[in-house]
Amino acid sequence: MISKRKVKKYPYLLLGIIHLTMVFFTFYKSKNRKRSFILFLSYTGFAYLFEYFVVILNRGYVYRPKFMKEKNLDHILGSIWSQFFYVPTTALFISTFRFGWKVKVFFSFYFFCIERLFISMGIFKTRWWKTGYTFLLILVSFFANDLWVKLFNQRNPVVLWITFFQTIQVTWMNTSFLFAAMKKVRYGPRAIRSWEKHFIVGPAVGMFISLLITWQLRRDGIGGKIRSFLLMLFVDSLLIKQGQLKVKKGFFLPVSYSLILATGNLFQRWIYRHQK
Numbered sequence: 001m002i003s004k005r006k007v008k009k010y011p012y013l014l015l016g017i018i019h020l021t022m023v024f025f026t027f028y029k030s031k032n033r034k035r036s037f038i039l040f041l042s043y044t045g046f047a048y049l050f051e052y053f054v055v056i057l058n059r060g061y062v063y064r065p066k067f068m069k070e071k072n073l074d075h076i077l078g079s080i081w082s083q084f085f086y087v088p089t090t091a092l093f094i095s096t097f098r099f100g101w102k103v104k105v106f107f108s109f110y111f112f113c114i115e116r117l118f119i120s121m122g123i124f125k126t127r128w129w130k131t132g133y134t135f136l137l138i139l140v141s142f143f144a145n146d147l148w149v150k151l152f153n154q155r156n157p158v159v160l161w162i163t164f165f166q167t168i169q170v171t172w173m174n175t176s177f178l179f180a181a182m183k184k185v186r187y188g189p190r191a192i193r194s195w196e197k198h199f200i201v202g203p204a205v206g207m208f209i210s211l212l213i214t215w216q217l218r219r220d221g222i223g224g225k226i227r228s229f230l231l232m233l234f235v236d237s238l239l240i241k242q243g244q245l246k247v248k249k250g251f252f253l254p255v256s257y258s259l260i261l262a263t264g265n266l267f268q269r270w271i272y273r274h275q276k
Contacts, residue, residue: 008066008123012081015114023089026096034270036096038163039149041267043091045166046141047083048173052203055079060129064122072195073181078124080177084170087111087138095145108139160271161214167267168260169210175256176202184252190243201244209235217264225261232257 023040030036054060063078090107093099112135118124119131151159179185180198187205188197212231216224236253239245247253 008064008121011118011121011123012065012067012078015086016081019086019089022093026089026093030096035152036092038167038267038270039095039152040088040092041167041170042148042152042163043088043145044084045170047087048170048203049207050137051079051083052207054129056199056203059127061127062125064124066123068181070195072199076177076199077181080174084174087141091142091145094142095149101143104139104142108135108142111135111138161218164218164264164268164271165210165214167271168213168264169207171260171263172206172210172256173203175259176206179252179256184248186246187239187244190246193246205235205239213260213264217261217268225265228261228264229257232260 027033027036055062063075063082065074065078065081067077067081068074090111094103094107112131115124115131115134119126148159152163176185180202186193186198187201188194209232213228216228216231218224233253236245236247240247
């Protein structure tokens with residue numbers, strides 16, 4: 001007999017297959033896959049920021065995919081699954097093929113229907129959030145993406161800088177979640193260290209560090225990398241000393257630093273390669 005936990009996974013997995021097919025098709029048809037990947041990370045970064053303020057800080061809604069036994073981890077994994085995969089892949093699909101308002105409205109209604117279906121199945125729960133907000137904000141974001149792509153292609157310095165920041169932020173957030181799920185790191189006050197506190201403190205630290213790294217890597221080459229590494233080490237050491245960060249094995253920190261800096265250097269070349 002199939003357990004309820006497994007049944008609740010299937011809608012998320014089915015939707016994942018649909019969007020995996022969509023993203024493969026998009027990259028297959030894309031004339032510039034590096035640019036498409038950067039835009040994908042940029043869309044994801046904005047989705048993560050939105051999710052942090054609406055879901056983590058203000059508890060607008062709850063994901064219940066039943067991928068993990070720990071409720072808070074399961075909730076965040078559902079959030080990542082949605083904001084890293086479903087919405088950004090659709091946004092990239094629309095912007096890559098330059099679809100007009102009819103397709104934008106269609107996919108906004110598509111996410112509206114999915115949310116209603118997931119609520120009825122008990123695998124997504126709203127609190128103060130309304131499904132109508134989902135339709136409206138996703139529709140607005142699709143049109144905003146058109147402007148973002150236009151400014152990105154025009155090499156607007158502010159858009160390029162924010163895009164670079166988003167690539168670093170997304171890498172940091174995903175790496176941090178992976179190590180947290182492996183129980184190697186945990187953010188939050190020592191006295192009340194919980195997953196809820198972890199996902200409030202951790203992303204805030206990640207956004208702060210991502211800003212510092214973006215600034216440093218854009219200043220110069222090897223010097224920026226060294227300063228970025230030392231800044232991450234300093235911030236984490238300070239958090240550990242203040243009881244705001246618990247690390248099970250110290251070598252995970254330099255591993256994460258190296259990964260973030262290596263990908264950051266790569267993304268910087270992809271973003272700024274046309275600039276002198």
